[in-house]
Amino acid sequence: MKKIIYFLLTILMVSGCTDVGEIVPNTPTQANITSNYSADFLHDWFKLECRLVKDTPGFFPPQAARVFAYTGIAAYESVYRGIPEARSLAGQINAFNPSTMPRADAVSIQYHWGIVANAAVADIMRLMFDKNLSKDNLTIINQKEEENFKALRPDAASKAVADLSVELGKAIAEAVFEYSKTDGGHESYLNPFSKPFTPVKGIDKWIPTDAKNQTPLSPGWKSCRPLLTANMEFALPPKPIDFSVNPNSNFYKAALQVYDVVKRAKPEEQEIARFWADDPFSTCTPTGHTFNIMSQLLEETEATLEKSAVGYAMLAIAENDAFITCWKVKYDYNLIRPVSYIQKYIDVNFKTVIGTPPFPAYTSGHATEAAVGERVFTKLFTNGDGKYSFTDRSQLQHGFGTRKFDSFMQVSEECGDSRLYGGIHYDMDNQLGLQMGRGIGNNVIKLINWPKNVK
Amino acid sequence: MSTLRILKRSLLLAVGVVSLLGCTDTNAVQETDVALMADLRCEAQQLKNKRFEVANVLRFRNDSLAKLDIPLTDLQKQEEDSIRQRLTLRTGEVAVRLTRTMDSLFEIHYKTVEQRQAFDVAVERKVQEMCVSE
Numbered sequence: 001m002k003k004i005i006y007f008l009l010t011i012l013m014v015s016g017c018t019d020v021g022e023i024v025p026n027t028p029t030q031a032n033i034t035s036n037y038s039a040d041f042l043h044d045w046f047k048l049e050c051r052l053v054k055d056t057p058g059f060f061p062p063q064a065a066r067v068f069a070y071t072g073i074a075a076y077e078s079v080y081r082g083i084p085e086a087r088s089l090a091g092q093i094n095a096f097n098p099s100t101m102p103r104a105d106a107v108s109i110q111y112h113w114g115i116v117a118n119a120a121v122a123d124i125m126r127l128m129f130d131k132n133l134s135k136d137n138l139t140i141i142n143q144k145e146e147e148n149f150k151a152l153r154p155d156a157a158s159k160a161v162a163d164l165s166v167e168l169g170k171a172i173a174e175a176v177f178e179y180s181k182t183d184g185g186h187e188s189y190l191n192p193f194s195k196p197f198t199p200v201k202g203i204d205k206w207i208p209t210d211a212k213n214q215t216p217l218s219p220g221w222k223s224c225r226p227l228l229t230a231n232m233e234f235a236l237p238p239k240p241i242d243f244s245v246n247p248n249s250n251f252y253k254a255a256l257q258v259y260d261v262v263k264r265a266k267p268e269e270q271e272i273a274r275f276w277a278d279d280p281f282s283t284c285t286p287t288g289h290t291f292n293i294m295s296q297l298l299e300e301t302e303a304t305l306e307k308s309a310v311g312y313a314m315l316a317i318a319e320n321d322a323f324i325t326c327w328k329v330k331y332d333y334n335l336i337r338p339v340s341y342i343q344k345y346i347d348v349n350f351k352t353v354i355g356t357p358p359f360p361a362y363t364s365g366h367a368t369e370a371a372v373g374e375r376v377f378t379k380l381f382t383n384g385d386g387k388y389s390f391t392d393r394s395q396l397q398h399g400f401g402t403r404k405f406d407s408f409m410q411v412s413e414e415c416g417d418s419r420l421y422g423g424i425h426y427d428m429d430n431q432l433g434l435q436m437g438r439g440i441g442n443n444v445i446k447l448i449n450w451p452k453n454v455k
Numbered sequence: 456m457s458t459l460r461i462l463k464r465s466l467l468l469a470v471g472v473v474s475l476l477g478c479t480d481t482n483a484v485q486e487t488d489v490a491l492m493a494d495l496r497c498e499a500q501q502l503k504n505k506r507f508e509v510a511n512v513l514r515f516r517n518d519s520l521a522k523l524d525i526p527l528t529d530l531q532k533q534e535e536d537s538i539r540q541r542l543t544l545r546t547g548e549v550a551v552r553l554t555r556t557m558d559s560l561f562e563i564h565y566k567t568v569e570q571r572q573a574f575d576v577a578v579e580r581k582v583q584e585m586c587v588s589e
Contacts, residue, residue, distance in 0.1 A: 047554065051550070054546075055543070055547060210518060211518075211521045212535065274507065282506055282542060339518075355510055390568075391571070391575060393575070396499065396557065397551075397554050398546065398550060399506075401579060402579070
């Protein structure tokens with residue numbers, strides 16, 4: 001009898017010590033797989049994030065890419081346990097330690113993945129916009145979280161399971177936020193221009209292009225931690241064309257090309273420049289635009305929570321690193337903007353079609369980020385050839401019309417070209433930006449062990 | 456009435472019904488939906504034009520000052536921020552209304568890609584007809 005008691009006690013102790021995080025979390029019971037869940041609520045969250053980026057002071061393109069990134073990571077971490085063969089991003093992306101993530105026993109507890117994601121996304125948004133979040137927008141987040149919870153709750157196995165799901169979501173958001181704090185961009189929205197900062201001097205160097213921004217945007221962003229270290233290899237593109245003021249030089253010709261394109265004033269090109277400008281103010285930056293396209297594509301293809309979470313996370317990681325690598329190149333070279341060069345050496349009265357953003361030219365942030373979108377969309381929505389007919393409606397809300405495309409490459413190339421049409425980038429900025437973005441996008445797809453055949 | 460005539464009439468009726476059904480356009484758009492969306496798009500478009508107009512005024516002034524190496528005063532910065540904030544707020548309100556309307560119309564009446572494209576075309580036509588820049 002004693003032996004039996006000892007045996008039972010030992011069994012109990014062993015099972016009590018079992019690390020629940022080690023209970024193979026990615027072999028969910030068939031009945032509780034993420035692909036059985038609707039993603040409507042998640043699409044709505046990402047649309048709301050666009051609004052928050054617009055409304056919240058300090059969220060310029062790098063800061064916006066970062067906030068979308070951690071939201072995407074939190075969403076994926078919330079639901080991967082319900083995806084067969086899926087792995088956490090912890091242990092796969094830079095310095096994201098698995099031991100910092102909450103444990104969950106997805107075998108014994110039938111977590112409601114929708115409720116987990118709803119709680120995680122709501123919390124990560126509150127945390128990431130934190131000090132600059134308006135009361136109105138905080139209320140909107142709180143209300144949306146509650147409404148979603150009410151809608152999802154009846155599908156949870158019990159009240160206790162619903163509560164545990166919320167608890168897990170909140171713990172994931174907290175862990176992801178803690179991870180984000182060490183990346184070098186924490187609370188950068190409070191001082192996006194990193195003032196005080198002394199711009200680098202030189203004939204070929206960036207100079208302020210307007211009287212408001214005497215220092216460039218986020219010069220220290222290049223030191224932020226990329227989510228994939230390997231992406232920094234794309235921060236070493238060829239040097240820009242050698243600077244020269246000689247009218248026969250390639251640099252002069254590159255500037256003259258910008259001048260000629262602006263001067264010919266083709267209405268279609270000017271509309272394209274404005275469409276992709278994601279400015280002046282009131283839009284949710286290039287990353288927000290690409291996330292809006294992602295939401296539209298996911299909705300149109302009736303993607304489940306599984307594919308939506310994977311898609312947002314892929315794009316999130318790629319966008320974050322696109323801005324870090326691009327900003328590194330920008331501040332490694334500090335290249336003068338076309339408007340400054342043209343006004344000095346070609347035509348003093350030159351005016352661009354859209355405003356020149358307050359940071360160096362080479363390479364283009366728009367081109368880089370659009371190209372990561374191209375690679376992610378190609379992976380998610382095509383057989384690899386990138387051919388896909390769709391109508392971009394994401395800018396209707398900002399007063400533009402729709403634009404139709406037949407491939408994702410056409411999208412990114414038009415976005416890149418739009419910066420030339422707008423008079424704010426040399427063509428080399430756009431072409432090299434596209435190359436960088438494609439490399440980063442491919443890396444994110446290949447180097448992370450993503451779930452296969454997502455629905 | 457002979458059986459033949461009855462048969463003939465029935466056949467004609469059947470053909471009529473079938474051709475009517477065949478003519479029903481599954482991508483048809485409802486005028487009220489088009490008008491509603493066009494109104495919102497027009498409002499958003501006028502606001503966009505206003506934004507670009509204001510942005511141009513501000514940046515051309517700032518360009519000129521930058522050439523003379525004169526930074527904006529704090530007061531000028533505040534004025535600029537306040538103009539931007541007002542426009543941002545209005546743009547945000549319209550954007551929310553437009554997105555909600557579009558999403559609900561798509562969810563209820565225009566579920567397929569083809570239906571949505573037909574709706575886009577009809578709305579665009581209406582916007583071109585009715586929307587005059589402020």
